Amino acid sequence: MQIILLTVLSLMLGTAFAFEQEKPENNNDLRGGMPLLLVEQVDDEEKIELERTSAGDYFLVFTDEDGSHKNKIGRGQAEQLDQRFSAMFLQVQYDLPADPKGCDADWKLVLRGEDQRACPKNEQKNQAILPLFKEMKKIARP
Numbered sequence: 001m002q003i004i005l006l007t008v009l010s011l012m013l014g015t016a017f018a019f020e021q022e023k024p025e026n027n028n029d030l031r032g033g034m035p036l037l038l039v040e041q042v043d044d045e046e047k048i049e050l051e052r053t054s055a056g057d058y059f060l061v062f063t064d065e066d067g068s069h070k071n072k073i074g075r076g077q078a079e080q081l082d083q084r085f086s087a088m089f090l091q092v093q094y095d096l097p098a099d100p101k102g103c104d105a106d107w108k109l110v111l112r113g114e115d116q117r118a119c120p121k122n123e124q125k126n127q128a129i130l131p132l133f134k135e136m137k138k139i140a141r142p
Contacts, residue, residue, distance in 0.1 A: 035061075036078075037085045038110035039133050043120075047108075048136045050081060062140035069141045081136065086111060088128050096124045 040047035049061045058078035062069045073081075089111045099105070105117030107129050118125040 035110065036082060036112060037089075038108070039085070039129065039136065040108040040110075041106060041133070042108055043106050046137075048133065048140055050078060050085075050136075052078070060136060060140040062137055071140050073139065077139070081139075084132060088132055089114075089116065092116065092118055092125050092128050096128065097122070099125070 035049035035051050037050045038047060044064075046062070046064045049063075051059045051061060053059070056075070058073050058075060060071050060073050060078075060081075062071075089109055092109065093116055099119035099122045103119035103121050106120040107118040107125070109116045109118065109129070118129065120126050
């Protein structure tokens with residue numbers, strides 16, 4: 001009797017699992033397609049992005065009125081730029097004084113989706129952003 005009961009129970013469980021449809025696989029890889037960081041000079045229409053592909057390759061993309069220039073960089077260099085940018089982003093956001101009222105933001109900074117804007121008249125923020133922007137521009141457009 002126990003054997004029959006176990007057989008019926010296993011058949012019922014087997015059929016329950018057989019009718020459950022397999023869920024489609026999610027292939028939205030968030031590591032690729034979105035820039036890890038972005039620095040944009042809005043008035044000059046220049047921006048630099050650090051992108052990581054799903055294959056693990058890093059590209060520094062410089063865009064201006066002449067078009068877009070994409071330069072592949074190594075992982076070590078990308079990590080170093082990411083660390084320096086993160087430190088600068090946090091310094092501009094938390095350590096430096098607020099922008100003067102009524103000043104239009106010329107700098108746009110994005111770190112992994114978190115957006116921040118800075119006024120060019122805020123000399124301390126400008127001095128924090130500009131050197132890294134120039135260095136990244138040299139790397140992106142050799």
